[in-house]
Amino acid sequence: MADSQRSYFALSESKLDIKKLKQELENAHAGALVTFEGWVRNHNEGQPVERLDYEAFETLAETEGNQIIQEALARFEIDDAICLHRTGRLIIGDCAVWVGVTAAHRDAAFQAARYIIDDIKTRLPIWKKEHYKNGEAVWVNCQQCAHGHIRHEEAIHLHARDSQLASSPTQRVAINETEYYQRQVILPQIGADGQRKLQEARVLVVGAGGLGSSALLHLAGAGVGQIGICEFDCLEVSNLHRQILYSAADVGQSKASLAAKRLHEFNPNIRVVVHAEKLESTGLAPLLEQYDLILDCTDTISTRLMMNDAAVMLQKPLIQAGVYQYEGQIHLIAPGMGGCLRCQWPDNMEPDAPGTCMQSGVLGAVPGLFGTLQAMEAIKWLVGLPTPLSDHVLILDLLSYQQHLIRRTSQPDCSVCGRFHEQQLDHQLTQERLAEVPTEESDSVWQLIFTGAPLRLTQFTLIDVNESREHSPIPDLTVQNIPFSRFELDHPPPLDKEKQYLLYCSKGVRSAHLVRELRKRGFTNVFALAGGQAKQDLAELRKLELEKANLYYVRH
Amino acid sequence: MTGPAASSPKEIRIQYYALLREERGLSDETLMTEAITPRELYAWLKAQHGFSLSSDRLRVAVNNSFSEWEQPLQTNDTVVFIPPVAGG
Numbered sequence: 001m002a003d004s005q006r007s008y009f010a011l012s013e014s015k016l017d018i019k020k021l022k023q024e025l026e027n028a029h030a031g032a033l034v035t036f037e038g039w040v041r042n043h044n045e046g047q048p049v050e051r052l053d054y055e056a057f058e059t060l061a062e063t064e065g066n067q068i069i070q071e072a073l074a075r076f077e078i079d080d081a082i083c084l085h086r087t088g089r090l091i092i093g094d095c096a097v098w099v100g101v102t103a104a105h106r107d108a109a110f111q112a113a114r115y116i117i118d119d120i121k122t123r124l125p126i127w128k129k130e131h132y133k134n135g136e137a138v139w140v141n142c143q144q145c146a147h148g149h150i151r152h153e154e155a156i157h158l159h160a161r162d163s164q165l166a167s168s169p170t171q172r173v174a175i176n177e178t179e180y181y182q183r184q185v186i187l188p189q190i191g192a193d194g195q196r197k198l199q200e201a202r203v204l205v206v207g208a209g210g211l212g213s214s215a216l217l218h219l220a221g222a223g224v225g226q227i228g229i230c231e232f233d234c235l236e237v238s239n240l241h242r243q244i245l246y247s248a249a250d251v252g253q254s255k256a257s258l259a260a261k262r263l264h265e266f267n268p269n270i271r272v273v274v275h276a277e278k279l280e281s282t283g284l285a286p287l288l289e290q291y292d293l294i295l296d297c298t299d300t301i302s303t304r305l306m307m308n309d310a311a312v313m314l315q316k317p318l319i320q321a322g323v324y325q326y327e328g329q330i331h332l333i334a335p336g337m338g339g340c341l342r343c344q345w346p347d348n349m350e351p352d353a354p355g356t357c358m359q360s361g362v363l364g365a366v367p368g369l370f371g372t373l374q375a376m377e378a379i380k381w382l383v384g385l386p387t388p389l390s391d392h393v394l395i396l397d398l399l400s401y402q403q404h405l406i407r408r409t410s411q412p413d414c415s416v417c418g419r420f421h422e423q424q425l426d427h428q429l430t431q432e433r434l435a436e437v438p439t440e441e442s443d444s445v446w447q448l449i450f451t452g453a454p455l456r457l458t459q460f461t462l463i464d465v466n467e468s469r470e471h472s473p474i475p476d477l478t479v480q481n482i483p484f485s486r487f488e489l490d491h492p493p494p495l496d497k498e499k500q501y502l503l504y505c506s507k508g509v510r511s512a513h514l515v516r517e518l519r520k521r522g523f524t525n526v527f528a529l530a531g532g533q534a535k536q537d538l539a540e541l542r543k544l545e546l547e548k549a550n551l552y553y554v555r556h
Numbered sequence: 557m558t559g560p561a562a563s564s565p566k567e568i569r570i571q572y573y574a575l576l577r578e579e580r581g582l583s584d585e586t587l588m589t590e591a592i593t594p595r596e597l598y599a600w601l602k603a604q605h606g607f608s609l610s611s612d613r614l615r616v617a618v619n620n621s622f623s624e625w626e627q628p629l630q631t632n633d634t635v636v637f638i639p640p641v642a643g644g
Contacts, residue, residue, distance in 0.1 A: 038644050054643075057573050057636055059620045083644060095644050117644060124642030125617070125636070139575040140642035142609060225563035433608075 007079040009065030011056055013018040013088045016095050021082060030079050030102035036117050038097040040090050048133045052090045056123035059199055061085070066121045075252040076112040078103040082108040083116055085126060114249070177269050181223050194383040195223060201382045202290065204228040206279060206307065207297035210364065211321055213245040214371030215295050215378075216259060218265045222379050227263065230275040231256040232406060242364030279303060284310045292382060295374050296320040308333060308341040312416050316452055319377050321370040327397045328370040330389065331408075332377055338391035339410030340417040366398055446515055447530040448502065450541045457542055459526065460502035465511050476542050484510045489517050501526045508532030565590050566631040568597065575639050579607050594618065595625040598637055609639055 006024060018037070025033060040052055064330070065083060072081050079102040086096045099116050103109035124139050131137045157276040178185075185195050203224050205212050208231035219227055235243075235251050235258060245262050246255070256276040264270050275287060279298075288294060294316055296307050304320060311318035316333035318342070333340045373394075388394075388405055395404040410417050450457060462479045464471050471481040482493055484505065495501060508531045515528040529536055565588040572580045580601075591597035594616040601607065615638040616623050629635070 055574050055590075057571070057617070057638065060617050060622075060636070063620065064622075074637060121644035122641070124643045125573065125615075125638045126641055127639065128642040129574070139578075139639070141640035142575045142613075142642075 004080045005083060007069050007073060009062065009069050009083045009085075011058060011061060011065075011087050012084050013086075016084050016086065018098060021084065021098060021100055024104050025080055025082060027079055027098050027102050029104065030108055030111045031104050032102065032106040034101050034103075034106065034113045035326070036097075036099040036113050037095045038117070040092055040094045040096055040154055042092045047136075049092065049130050050133050051092075051131050052096070053089060053129040053131070054085075054087045054096065055127045056085070056087045056131070058087075061124045064124055064295065065120065065361050068123065069118055071119075072101070072112045072116050075109040075115070076111045077105070081112060081116060083120060085120065087126075091388065114488045115252075118249075128239070136477045149372075158492045168175070175268055177223075180267070180269065185221065188533065189385055190383060197382050198223045198379065199225040199385070201292050202226040202228070203293045203378060203382075204230060204288065204291040205295045205297055206230040206303075207299065208243075208245065208255050209233075209239065209297065209298075209299065210242040210362065210367030211297035211323070211371035211374065212259070212295075213243045214368050215297055215374045216245060216263060216371075217266065218375035219295075219374055219378060220263045220270055220272075222375070223267070224270060224378075224382070226291075227269045228275055228287075229256050229259050230277070230279060230287070231259065232276055232278040236448075242362060242367055244364065244368060256431075279306070280307055281310075286312060288314050288316055291316065293378055294318045295378060296518070297371060297374065305341060307415050312340050312342075317381060319374050319381070321374050323362060323366045323370055325362060326366055327395065328366060329396075330370060330373050330394045332376065332381070332387065332389035334381075334390065338408040340412060342416040343408070343411040343414045369398065419494065446519065446527045447512065448527050449530050450536060457502070457538065458545070461496075462499045462538075463501055465503050465505045465514060470506060474538050474542065476546065477538065484514065487514055489521065490516070492518060492521075495523055497525065499525065502529060502539070503527070504529035505532050507534050566629055566633075569632070569634040570597075570601070571634060571636045573639070575609065576603065576607060576637055580605055589629075592628055594628050594629065594635055594637075595622065597629065598634065601637075611637075611642055614638055627639060 018035075022033070022035070032268070040049075042049055065085070069081050069083060072078065081099070081101045083099045084097065084517045086094070090096055091100045092504075097117070097122075099113050099119065101113045101116070103112070118299075127142075129137055130140055181195055182242045184190050184262075185192060187194075201224050203219055203226070205216050205219070205227060208216060208229050212229075216227065217227065233255050235246050235253055235255050237248075237251055239255075240246060240248060240251075243255075245259050249260050254276055256274045260272045260274045265268070279287075288310055294307065294311055296304055296318060297309070298304060304322070307318060308320070310316075311333060312335075315335045317332065319330070319332050321330040323327060323329075331341065332338075350391045377387060377389055379385075391408055392405040393408055395406065448455060448534065457477060462474075462477060464479050465487060466481070467483045467485060468481060471483075475481060486495075503515055503526060505511045508529060510526040511532065514524050518526045529538070557641045567586060568589050568591075568619065569584070569586045571584050579582050580626065589597055591600055595611060596615070598611050598614070602611070611625065616625055617638060618627065618629070618633050620634070
């Protein structure tokens with residue numbers, strides 16, 4: 001209960017009165033009292049210890065200690081919790097720390113006591129100086145004793161208790177990257193080039209459960225440079241049999257933070273970003289935009305359809321898997337390939353059709369395997385390896401090993417991906433209608449027409465080549481003005497090879513001329529707005545793009 | 557927020573504990589520093605006083621709460637560099 005009056009953490013300069021502390025916890029409701037005592041030991045790796053000096057940064061230790069008590073009260077079904085920690089000089093046999101927890105039932109009391117002492121040891125700013133019989137003294141964990149050992153009580157690790165800590169731990173094991181990936185880099189299909197592509201990739205994994213556990217581990221092991229984890233749940237006991245990222249001791253904690261911590265331990269050289277929030281349609285676009293590839297490791301049809309729609313709209317490749325008892329499916333949904341989920345399931349389905357793990361049952365090995373397959377497909381995508389999943393869905397039954405690779409095609413009338421198909425056709429027709437623009441056959445490649453999707457203005461760096469008196473800014477767009485009269489083709493403005501540029505003017509003639517000439521000089525990343533502002537109003541186009549993005553939100 | 561994190565000198569109070577206290581020779585000091593972040597401040601102090609612990613083994617607290625190494629310092633902040641802990 002979070003409003004316990006008896007619960008607290010305190011430091012004590014004098015010997016702990018354990019009898020009195022137990023009395024403070026007496027309570028007729030409690031069926032269990034669990035206590036822990038930390039005693040001063042008489043040895044350290046062969047050196048006899050004479051005494052200890054405990055020192056604390058008192059204000060922070062008390063704040064943090066009470067914070068830990070409050071967390072224990074919130075996470076576990078307990079009545080009260082008290083923890084006292086000594087400061088000052090202690091001798092062998094003294095009690096350095098005491099934890100007492102009462103609860104209706106012993107399970108919660110044991111778990112809470114464990115939680116409290118574990119977190120006290122790792123989070124509190126308290127230090128211990130050991131004095132040996134031979135006169136030497138060391139600060140535990142900070143210094144070496146004469147024998148050359150650094151006195152380590154426990155490995156120092158941080159509990160990633162919020163998303164900021166999870167993404168930038170202050171404690172990091174140094175591992176040689178070349179050695180880490182050595183075994184995969186020698187594969188001809190991977191090589192240093194493939195490893196670099198993995199390192200530069202940003203992959204978002206939605207769901208850190210049965211599928212996500214395996215997917216995350218193998219993505220991390222392969223060296224994907226940035227992994228995002230989107231998961232809002234806390235770990236429950238019934239998750240453990242199939243969610244192999246976690247430990248039994250972690251029950252009750254945030255899965256996103258736990259997963260991030262585990263991935264850090266597994267591969268300290270990658271960046272892990274935690275998004276500990278429930279995926280809502282309004283937050284999807286900004287989230288997905290930050291990544292190159294999305295893995296759907298969720299377990300409800302409605303989430304899957306929502307992610308499918310978002311990925312198609314934003315032109316992000318998506319790898320989805322789903323399991324049902326002993327069988328599973330895996331899909332790769334990518335722009336221009338084999339359609340999307342809506343091609344098969346045009347309407348929103350009932351939330352619980354087909355059954356979730358809770359209802360229909362599952363063995364851990366099944367999502368374990370399919371999550372691994374998702375990681376495999378992700379690696380193939382990022383490195384550029386071919387896959388039948390580009391236009392097939394894989395269905396695999398783990399009882400019989402019956403495997404089906406079923407062809408997928410995009411439905412032209414699909415409400416989500418079919419629209420883009422139509423627009424591609426529209427694009428070509430409109431091109432032919434733009435007779436005013438002097439075009440040759442080869443011009444059509446760089447004369448662009450925007451219809452709201454799939455081409456978007458924000459994919460380009462915009463350059464207005466109107467004279468300055470004709471130039472005006474455009475709401476919601478960043479535009480540079482380099483007037484045609486000042487544009488020197490032999491000394492063009494610096495153009496970043498990694499970007500795409502869209503040049504425009506009022507009628508499209510001047511921009512077409514510049515782009516044609518620049519392309520002759522080898523700049524292939526420049527394009528022109530076909531027909532200029534007269535034919536395509538940029539402000540209107542931008543408004544349309546923003547509206548389409550919002551229309552998507554309204555649908556769900 | 558009282559202003560931009562420019563490198564104008566700020567008055568910062570530093571408290572030392574455990575090994576750092578022994579190496580510094582005092583538990584508390586106030587100084588003027590141009591350091592913008594705790595990381596910069598520690599780098600300077602370490603160079604000045606020859607601290608044995610590198611910053612990747614420490615945590616930092618500002619004004620009695622755990623803080624980030626890159627969090628800009630404000631004048632009158634109290635900074636504590638926390639060596640590896642050993643409570644319990």
